[in-house]
Amino acid sequence: MACCGSGPLRGSLLACGLKVYQLCDNVSQYFFFDELHPTEKANYQFAKLMWDGSPKIVKPYNLKTLFKK
Structure with a gap:
């Protein structure tokens, strides 16, 4: 379920710009603010x-490992 929006999962596209x-x-x-934005x-x-x-x-290395090398 999204935080902002309309519909059963509050994730309808562009609903946050409407009054509904x-x-x-x-x-x-x-996890999601609206349909597109985490x-x-x-x-x-x-x-x-x-x-x-x-x-x-994360392949081949994560950033922590990469910065150690």
Whole structure:
């Protein structure tokens, strides 16, 4: 479910510019702000995976390993 939008999952495209949208009370509890934009929490998770994710996720090296070399 998105934080901002309309429809059953509040993710309808461009709904946040209309008066029919709903906005969540706590953005940090959501992965997506709207249909296209991840929240700060989601971006943090992406950055953490890029920094020290396993080789199954980040190939051939994560950033932490790359900066050590």
